[in-house]
Amino acid sequence: MGTLGLLIIVGNLHYEMQIRQFDEGMVAKAESVGRVLAGVLARVWVEKGAEVAIRQIEDADQADPEIAIRWIWLDETHRKFGERQSELWASDWSDNKRVVTFIAFDEKRSKLRYTFIPVSIPGERRGALEITQSLSPLAEFTKKTLIRSLVISAMLALASGTIIYFLIYSKIRLPLEKLSRKALEIGKGNLNADLEIKGDDELMHLAKIMNDMCTRLFIAQEKIHFENLARLKTLEQLRHTEKLSTVGQIAAGIAHEIGTPLNVVDGRAKMIISEPLEREEIMNCAKIIKSQAERMTLIIRQLLDFSRKKKVVHKVRENVITLIRQVFHLLTPLATKQGVGLLLKIAPEVKAHCFVDSQQIQQVFMNIIMNAIQATPCSGSVHVDVANILLKSMIHTDDQLRELLRIDIRDEGEGIPEENLSEIFTPFFTTKSVGLGTGLGLSIAREMLEENSGWIEVRNRPTKGAEFSLYFKLEESGQ
Numbered sequence: 108m109g110t111l112g113l114l115i116i117v118g119n120l121h122y123e124m125q126i127r128q129f130d131e132g133m134v135a136k137a138e139s140v141g142r143v144l145a146g147v148l149a150r151v152w153v154e155k156g157a158e159v160a161i162r163q164i165e166d167a168d169q170a171d172p173e174i175a176i177r178w179i180w181l182d183e184t185h186r187k188f189g190e191r192q193s194e195l196w197a198s199d200w201s202d203n204k205r206v207v208t209f210i211a212f213d214e215k216r217s218k219l220r221y222t223f224i225p226v227s228i229p230g231e232r233r234g235a236l237e238i239t240q241s242l243s244p245l246a247e248f249t250k251k252t253l254i255r256s257l258v259i260s261a262m263l264a265l266a267s268g269t270i271i272y273f274l275i276y277s278k279i280r281l282p283l284e285k286l287s288r289k290a291l292e293i294g295k296g297n298l299n300a301d302l303e304i305k306g307d308d309e310l311m312h313l314a315k316i317m318n319d320m321c322t323r324l325f326i327a328q329e330k331i332h333f334e335n336l337a338r339l340k341t342l343e344q345l346r347h348t349e350k351l352s353t354v355g356q357i358a359a360g361i362a363h364e365i366g367t368p369l370n371v372v373d374g375r376a377k378m379i380i381s382e383p384l385e386r387e388e389i390m391n392c393a394k395i396i397k398s399q400a401e402r403m404t405l406i407i408r409q410l411l412d413f414s415r416k417k418k419v420v421h422k423v424r425e426n427v428i429t430l431i432r433q434v435f436h437l438l439t440p441l442a443t444k445q446g447v448g449l450l451l452k453i454a455p456e457v458k459a460h461c462f463v464d465s466q467q468i469q470q471v472f473m474n475i476i477m478n479a480i481q482a483t484p485c486s487g488s489v490h491v492d493v494a495n496i497l498l499k500s501m502i503h504t505d506d507q508l509r510e511l512l513r514i515d516i517r518d519e520g521e522g523i524p525e526e527n528l529s530e531i532f533t534p535f536f537t538t539k540s541v542g543l544g545t546g547l548g549l550s551i552a553r554e555m556l557e558e559n560s561g562w563i564e565v566r567n568r569p570t571k572g573a574e575f576s577l578y579f580k581l582e583e584s585g586q
Contacts, residue, residue: 110267111260118256125252129245133220134208137238140174141206141224145236152228164236175239180232181225210242218242282310289317298325365407368399422462422559424582427512428453428493430465434472435491438480446485449476454494459512461579467555474548475516475575482520482573490517500580512579522567531565 152160161178168176208222222238282304289302300318304311375392435449442449479489492515497508532553553563560580568574
């Protein structure tokens with residue numbers, strides 16, 4: 108734009124100069140012809156008379172079609188042009204060297220240049236040669252000059268623009284495209300320091316900085332990867348520790364549960380040893396012993412399965428109600444020992460199939476239901492309600508209502524102090540006595556639930572006790 112502006116300024120100055128020179132040439136031509144003719148006319152006027160002199164003027168008028176020459180009397184000229192051309196009034200016509208020239212319109216409204224050259228003739232009345240020139244050559248010359256200036260300016264601008272375009276394309280656009288592609292690759296995870304830009308300018312230095320950034324990001328990524336692996340390992344150890352703590356708390360209840368079948372086995376075995384029994388009675392005792400042994404094996408296997416470390420399991424389609432029943436079966440002995448009832452209420456035609464990790468969800472239920480059992484006084488109950496609900500999901504950014512699985516776990520204890528409601532999911536925070544809790548149960552439960560596309564809420568009940576609400580995404584909602 109600067110080059111184009113400069114070309115326009117230079118072209119305009121050149122154009123004005125040529126127009127001025129052409130106009131000055133017209134004036135010079137008229138003055139030259141007029142002075143030569145004025146000298147001849149003055150001599151002929153004196154020697155041969157006015158009529159012969161005027162005929163010579165008429166003959167001279169026919170010589171050049173671009174110039175019209177005629178004799179005029181100055182007083183008549185004053186009347187014709189004087190009011191509009193003050194220069195005619197100001198001129199001293201006694202000086203025969205005085206020339207007056209100006210541009211005016213004739214009777215046909217044509218634009219002409221008038222040049223007046225005084226002629227020294229005898230008598231009082233003053234006369235002069237009127238040389239008239241059409242300005243059409245000037246207009247034609249102006250048009251051609253303007254077109255030529257515009258063409259030259261356009262060609263120079265085009266040449267400059269072409270050079271600038273190729274310079275910008277090779278020095279700026281191509282390097283910027285490489286930088287943009289590399290930025291997109293970095294966003295997609297490609298951290299190879301392979302960006303090459305030739306030259307020694309700012310873009311080359313920027314490419315070098317981007318390569319250095321890729322190298323540092325790759326090192327940081329590897330460091331984060333190893334730190335994340337260590338974190339996951341530590342987290343898994345914490346989860347297993349919490350699980351073992353839970354196993355220790357329910358062990359007493361399970362021991363009481365196993366005590367009854369052990370007494371039955373012991374009694375039947377003593378009967379077989381000490382009393383003479385018929386074969387049918389012995390077979391009956393053996394069947395009872397086998398049945399009680401299978402009962403104890405099932406209880407112990409469930410406890411061992413829950414306490415044993417498991418490998419990471421990919422989420423599969425599970426019936427969450429089945430998982431709750433399994434947890435109920437494990438916790439029933441502990442609840443019975445403390446005089447607490449476990450009540451499960453399932454809404455009619457409830458949808459309960461979700462894609463989850465069954466081991467993690469079992470631990471979530473185990474931690475929360477066990478807390479509810481410990482918080483409920485003797486002769487109280489822990490209520491677990493299962494139903495579907497239409498709700499705006501906390502795991503989606505839109506505001507659409509989705510059908511979710513909601514599980515409410517309510518105890519009949521004293522509730523959670525208001526000042527502790529915002530802290531109960533903090534790791535190692537506990538209100539239990541020393542030795543009765545690690546402070547990890549609820550934090551691990553919330554983390555596991557979020558890993559399975561769910562979330563947890565807690566509130567104090569209006570009557571008495573606390574209520575934990577667990578939300579699960581149903582298989583129809585996201586699969």
